[in-house]
Amino acid sequence: MDDSDAVIRVETGGGAYDVTVGTGLIDQPECFPADVLGAEVFVVTNETVGPLYADRLTAALGSRRITLMTLPDGEEHKTLESFARIIDAMVAARMHRDATVIGLGGGVIGDMAGFAAASYQRGVAVVQVPTTLLAQVDAAVGGKTGVNHPGGKNLIGAFHQPRAVIADVAVLDTLPEREYRAGLAEVVKYGAGLDADFFSWIEANAQALLQRDAEALRVAVCRSCEAKAAVVQQDEREAGRRALLNLGHTFGHAIEVATGYGSWLHGEAVAAGMVLAGRLSGRLGLLPADDAARLENLLSVFGLPVAPPPISADRLLDLMRMDKKVLSGRLRLILMKGLGDSFVEADCPEGEVRAVLHAAAAG
């Protein structure tokens, strides 16, 4: 690690850990000390990320007993079947309770590796080594793990905080452009939902971010992780404030399910979802039109979708009712009073949501 690396501490009831953000971290043995990793390590990766980074990571892990498991790539594989395959492989490798699982990949691998770690022998340690922008700024931090169900996103899972998160921004060099831009949607989420200054910083640095400028990226990952850590520390299990991290997600998850997992990327669906949340907030007289326009404009600059796919309002609304934020049948949505000023609306009028979806479908 060098002076330009940053460490963000996350303190929760479920565990305290560091998120280290820097360049070249996956090659550095000091990122994986004995108090973070045990003697047995089970690395979960996929067929895309494994060939790029698994050798470098395992070289940094030193003389531990390492088992590498490679899963097929894709959101459509974030299933109970893949979860069962990981558990079967951990049993076959005779992993013990002091083993550590490492998730080497994007949010799909991180969520499944974390869920396997949460379940295996009632819980073993997990270290997240996120390799997408989306996973570095969001999925790897905060302890949400799980898999999808055909009826809903992430419907099966557990809270299980990692022992450490190693966010090496250099590995983002190989990320396909579309995936990179999808990650920018989650960066925008922190500004739009929680931090107006950060939103302005993203606007001012949009071109540097699009060019993957290393310093701009380091700042974006650090500020996003700091924002997420602050919320997770206050509300680890999403009794309240943590729901703010889901700005745009109720719409977005419905889009992901309706289009078939993997067709729209998670970040793309969240981008369109944030626009819809902005329009709904405007319609309810909460969000000034200028703020809604700035949000839509920034997402457009990043080449992200600002409208949902052609799916009926009724179908999307039906899927939104399966969202995990729905309580006692009431639609709970994250709305905005301004950029950086979001709140949980616990009983969103369905007629207004339907009207926004209809208007979007009509173009």
Ligand code: NAD
């Ligand atoms: P992903 O994991 O599918 O990765 C995107 C693609 O990039 C994949 O094809 C992957 O193989 C490839 N890839 C990853 N790293 C690469 C690299 N360095 N170079 C080249 N290719 C690389 O998608 P994602 O956007 O990272 O994650 C989305 C998932 O994360 C969704 O399932 C979502 O539900 C979940 N998520 C979870 C949380 C959480 O709090 N747990 C938060 C946000 C999103």
Ligand code: GLY
């Ligand atoms: N990605 C939303 C959360 O971690 O709560």
